Amino acid sequence: MAIFSKTCEYGIRAVFFIAHTSANGRRIGIKEIAAGIDSPEFFLAKILQDLSRKGIINSIKGPNGGFYISSENLKRPISDIVEAIDGNGLFRGCALGLKQCSEVNPCPLHDEFKAIRTRIYDMLRGINIDQFNQELLSGILSLKK
Amino acid sequence: MAIFSKTCEYGIRAVFFIAHTSANGRRIGIKEIAAGIDSPEFFLAKILQDLSRKGIINSIKGPNGGFYISSENLKRPISDIVEAIDGNGLFRGCALGLKQCSEVNPCPLHDEFKAIRTRIYDMLRGINIDQFNQELLSGILSLKK
């Protein structure tokens, strides 16, 4: 198993791509995004519709329309995208799927994973979308396979 | 998304349960294990068959048969169970699903996740099944929901 679902992988990549290519209010269409991050177009459309409905990204219909990310949304941490798509299962809940697992009734892996979960959460919450723009622009980072 | 698949959650819980209840060569049947860890019996049977085939746990058919864990297998790290069931996707590969992601061509989350993946792997590799027995016996840890 991977860390994120396919949906979430595509979602994060698309958000970075939109932020990267549509800086200063310019919009970008679904076809171009899908090609840019190498994902199935119609599937990605569903994902972006969902993120748009949830207010994580922005969109406008019609000619010259497309997806973009408002300046407020650019400040969102990556954890917002992950939580919107995959929920908080990566950060909370028991690694062994036990409902009663807690501090007083810990599963065998409870303490070990507590630290790791916190670290993942802090990391994803500590960086926002905008922070990657410079690095993407300077060509250090890559979004395509 | 959770960290492990359902299959893996049940698998780990079952392995702990077998190790816990069948110390010194005693065997335990699938029904008892399923009840003990609160998992669907036939589904768990499949999982244990698989782990048995892969040599992670041991089993014997017939009267007084059942599952057990040899002393060598008790020394296995938890990572062996995870790798046998969920593969190494949690430890290796790109968090964003990019095939070309690497040190020289890193995805935006590459460095952040490198440390976390390593930590998860080291943790799961650093503790073996046997180590939990004492804690389970002393009642500190819990396997049932």
Added chain:
DNA sequence: AGAATAAAAGACCAAATTATCTTTATTTAT
């Protein structure tokens, strides 16, 4: 107003995961 453009929404399909039930093979005890 009408045509063109683009996302939103809805219907559908495929594959993987999770789950259940039945039959078979192996071992033990009588």
Added chain:
DNA sequence: ATAAATAAAGATAATTTGGTCTTTTATTCT
């Protein structure tokens, strides 16, 4: 030998995830 116990293997079904296509709605431009 036979019966009983038990895991292994096989078949099938339900659910979730991943993916595709078509129709509708909103917007813009002429």
